[in-house]
Amino acid sequence: MGVSVIIPTYNRAWCIGRAVSSVLYQEFKEYEVIVVDDGSTDDTKEKLSVFGERIKVISHDKNRGVSCARNTGIKNSRYCFIAFLDSDDFWLPKKLLAQVEFFEKNPDAVICQTQEIWIRRGKRVNPKKKHLKPSGDIFIPSLRLCLVSPSAVMLRKSLFDEVGLFDEDLPVCEDYDMWLRISCKYPVYLLDKELVVKTGGHKDQLSSKYWGMDRFRIYSLLKLIKNERLSERQYQAVIKELEYKCKIYAQGCIKRGKIQEANFYLNLPVEVKKDPVTPFLELKHLLFQQGHL
Numbered sequence: 001m002g003v004s005v006i007i008p009t010y011n012r013a014w015c016i017g018r019a020v021s022s023v024l025y026q027e028f029k030e031y032e033v034i035v036v037d038d039g040s041t042d043d044t045k046e047k048l049s050v051f052g053e054r055i056k057v058i059s060h061d062k063n064r065g066v067s068c069a070r071n072t073g074i075k076n077s078r079y080c081f082i083a084f085l086d087s088d089d090f091w092l093p094k095k096l097l098a099q100v101e102f103f104e105k106n107p108d109a110v111i112c113q114t115q116e117i118w119i120r121r122g123k124r125v126n127p128k129k130k131h132l133k134p135s136g137d138i139f140i141p142s143l144r145l146c147l148v149s150p151s152a153v154m155l156r157k158s159l160f161d162e163v164g165l166f167d168e169d170l171p172v173c174e175d176y177d178m179w180l181r182i183s184c185k186y187p188v189y190l191l192d193k194e195l196v197v198k199t200g201g202h203k204d205q206l207s208s209k210y211w212g213m214d215r216f217r218i219y220s221l222l223k224l225i226k227n228e229r230l231s232e233r234q235y236q237a238v239i240k241e242l243e244y245k246c247k248i249y250a251q252g253c254i255k256r257g258k259i260q261e262a263n264f265y266l267n268l269p270v271e272v273k274k275d276p277v278t279p280f281l282e283l284k285h286l287l288f289q290q291g292h293l
Helices: 016-024 044-049 066-075 095-105 159-163 174-183 214-227 232-255 259-274 277-289
Strands: 003-009 031-037 056-059 081-084 111-120 123-125 153-156 189-200
Touching (some): 003 016, 003 095, 016 031, 016 044, 031 044, 044 056, 081 095, 095 111, 095 153, 095 189, 159 174, 214 259, 214 277, 259 277
Parallel strands (some): 003 031, 003 081, 031 056, 111 189
Antiparallel strands (some): 111 123
16 A cells, blocks of 8 residues: 655745655655645755655646646556645654554545644644534535645545546635535545644745635535535535625625625525526636636
């Protein structure tokens, strides 16, 4: 049982070495490390060169986004299990071993994640109650906010044949989109061990570049309704969350004087009940016009 570790990175010379080193120090040794340099213009290439043939580096000619970088890694991986590591995070030495042992004991499982240690601006912080990770059927709790961390996940590569790869149209919330597509079909198990150090608070985080992140989650919810065979319980939960997110986002639009856009979002839940395709296409067109897709 081998694991392909995929590390997407863009202008993260300041931390990419730490991330790669945390994989090379893993107690479980049957892995490959694929670093996808997504068009970096800093010293990333030089920082990676010190690892030599211990890692595989794939370079994009320009910055194409984290979804494209992860997808490149997946397409070039050779093992049946995939683990992701964001370049500003790092693993503790038993991370891969714990998850491999979990899959050996649970052959029907397709995805699991571990707990994390959160570091913000150099200081450890505790997650709020709303961020606590459930285990098993996490679909409905995950509608409000993302409860799966890419750096904590290991999954079967074959799962992508069923749910598809990361949505390259999404500049952010691509992980929220992916985990919903998976969790509406399969349980996501939690190993209650802190084996990932997740850092935050730095200026180059994607989440700091966009206001109104819920517009991308709304996009994902509409896509989910359009593409997936949801149970009645799942469908009603998605509609309820869609109404909530559209209301919150519309309020933000009104504060900014964007009345027409606010009305568009307020009307989305009504329209999607009639026809799940047209509202999705209209939202996609709006986000494209705004330069977000």
